[in-house]
Amino acid sequence: MAWILVAALRSLFSEFNKRAPRRRKASDGSIGNQAHAVEESDHNPDETGLTPTEDADSIDEVHAVDVDADLREPGWSMDRCVQIIVNRHRQGLDDRLEYVIWNRKIWARSWGWTARAYHGDNPHTGHAHFSARYTTAQENNTRPWGLLEEDDVTKSEFISWMTEWARSSAGRDALATAVLAYDPGKDATGKVPGAAVVNPNDDATTNPTVRPAWALHRAVIASNVGHDIRNRVDKLQTGVATLLQRSAPPS
Ligand SMILES: [Ca+2]
Ligand SMILES: [Ca+2]
Ligand SMILES: [Zn+2]
Structure with missing residues (x-):
């Protein structure tokens, strides 16, 4: 089974590893388990498994990762990481993901990255799910995801918080x-x-x-x-x- 994880998500994993070197990995995942294999999932390899979308190539790729929520890094929570990644997508600074599920919420490209309640069987409190797009340019893009920006508060977080405050x-x-x-x-x-x-x-x-x-x-x-x-x-x-x-x- 010569499947690969798309390069963009490999870079997301390695960025989480750099941000939180001691993080727990028990709930990490990329390729789907037996339960995923029988239903459409971005965790299934796209040429040999059931996926919601088909792509242009014939490379057997997986387009989703689960990242364990326990980061074991002072000042860094999965909540914060998800907000940074989602904010960057909302602001048009990134375009590699299709949707993110974390802690009973789902954010998606198709509705402008606002939060909606997630009612799936798994509430996604132990891990966050990241689904990548099936377009070649986005699959292969490994630039930074924003988790390593040096400031305690990143610029995108600051703008997002100020905007939210000004609207309240x-x-x-x-x-x-x-x-x-x-x-x-x-x-x-x-x-x-x-x-x-x-x-x-x-x-x-x-x-x-x-x-x-x-x-x-x-x-x-x-x-x-x-x-x-x-x-x-x-x-x-x-x-x-x-x-x-x-x-x-x-x-
Ligand atoms: Ca493919
Ligand atoms: Ca592809
Ligand atoms: Zn998942």
């Missing part, structure tokens, strides 16, 4: 409060610190520019005041209309 209601409130409450103050000569926004006020001769956040703050106040004035004018018009009706001569 706590994040939106904090950002709105920061913008609306922002006051750049004035320097010793009474000038607002300069920036590129032209000062629309009557102190423009001494303060020709204002900070963008200050200008935005003023714009929001102006908008609120404008709204208030419009409401008052509406009420006034209704009142005048009522008065005119009362004083109209009987017809």
Whole structure:
């Protein structure tokens, strides 16, 4: 049985080994067991076994690996590794995987790498499953997967967390409060610190520019005041209309 694991997934295994040299490997796997062999699985060799997809070559390849969840590496969990790999796919920095299953969740290329609940028999809490694509360029691509980036927090993790925070209601409130409450103050000569926004006020001769956040703050106040004035004018018009009706001569 001369099957091989696609090069991309061989490189994924070796990257896990570098990231966590003492990791447990009892739940590692590539080729399927007897249970997999009777049903379609990326763990089956694609030329001699049942697979969900066929590829262009006649090399007998396996397109899935299971990686034991016990990494035995301080600061590194399977949760973190899966997030890094999935984030990179979501951001278009990687395109080698078709889907990932980990801890009752599944992320897939076909729906943009968002998390969905996974209800399979095996909840995948002891190992993570990575399915590779069947396209030759992706199969053979062995570039890094992002697990060895040197920073404690990788750039992709940071961007992902900041984006998630900015979209949350706590994040939106904090950002709105920061913008609306922002006051750049004035320097010793009474000038607002300069920036590129032209000062629309009557102190423009001494303060020709204002900070963008200050200008935005003023714009929001102006908008609120404008709204208030419009409401008052509406009420006034209704009142005048009522008065005119009362004083109209009987017809
Ligand atoms: Ca093949
Ligand atoms: Ca192939
Ligand atoms: Zn698997």
